[in-house]
Amino acid sequence: MTVLELSELARSNGEWLRGTGPEADIVISSRIRLARNLADFPFISRATPADRTELDRCLRDKLLKLADHIQLNYVEVSKLxxxxxQFLVERQLISRELADAQGARGVAIDAREQVSVMVNEEDHLRIQVIHCGLDLEPAWEQINHLDDLIESQVTYAYHPRLGYLTACP
Structure with missing residues (x-):
């Protein structure tokens, strides 16, 4: 994982903008998002600035450990x-909420702009995969694999009856 220069992203369109996926004449893109929180930290709405800073550092380090499986670049959104x-919002790489939030926050992005992992949005993690056209099954397989990789590095907040615990249903 490296620090990403946004000028590199601006030179080309993301993979999902190419218009080459299945049914691309009708469907622009397919996006799947997963929300996850870590078991050992308070949810974002209850987190202190120190908690958010520690979460950002912890998750950036954990995402770095995935380099054998996926090459991600980390952007410290709080310093942009x-x-x-706004550029990252327009590229669908971060949400408006993450762009406008305060405190430590970031996003890990792959070179093709198919994968982004937002840190310290409404939840600790917002994992997103976006494909061109109507491509939900491959998008699901990709995000499910990425979620498993991340979960091998951290302990998610999970309840046996309720499932993964998130800030919103």
């Missing part, structure tokens, strides 16, 4: 000017 945050 507004125009760069």
């Amino acid at each position: 000017p507004a125009v760069d945050r």
Whole structure:
């Protein structure tokens, strides 16, 4: 994982914008998102600035350990000017909520802009995969694998009856 220069992203369109996927004449893109929280930290709505900073550091380090499986670049969203945050929103790599939030926060992005993992949005992690056209099954397989990889590095907040615990249903 390296620090990403946004100028590199601006030179080309993300994979999902190419218009080459299945049914691309009708469906622009297929996106799947998963929300996850870590068991050992308070949810974002209850987290202190120190908690958010520690979460950002912890998750950035854990995402780095995935380099054998997926190459991600980390962007410290909290240090970006507004125009760069807007660029990431327009590319569907971060949410408006993450762009406008305060405190430590970031996003890990793959080179093709198919994968982004937002840190310290409404939940500790918002894992997103976006494919061109109507491509839900491969998108699900990709995000499910990534979720498993991340879960091998951290302990998610999980309840046997309720499932993964998130800030919103």
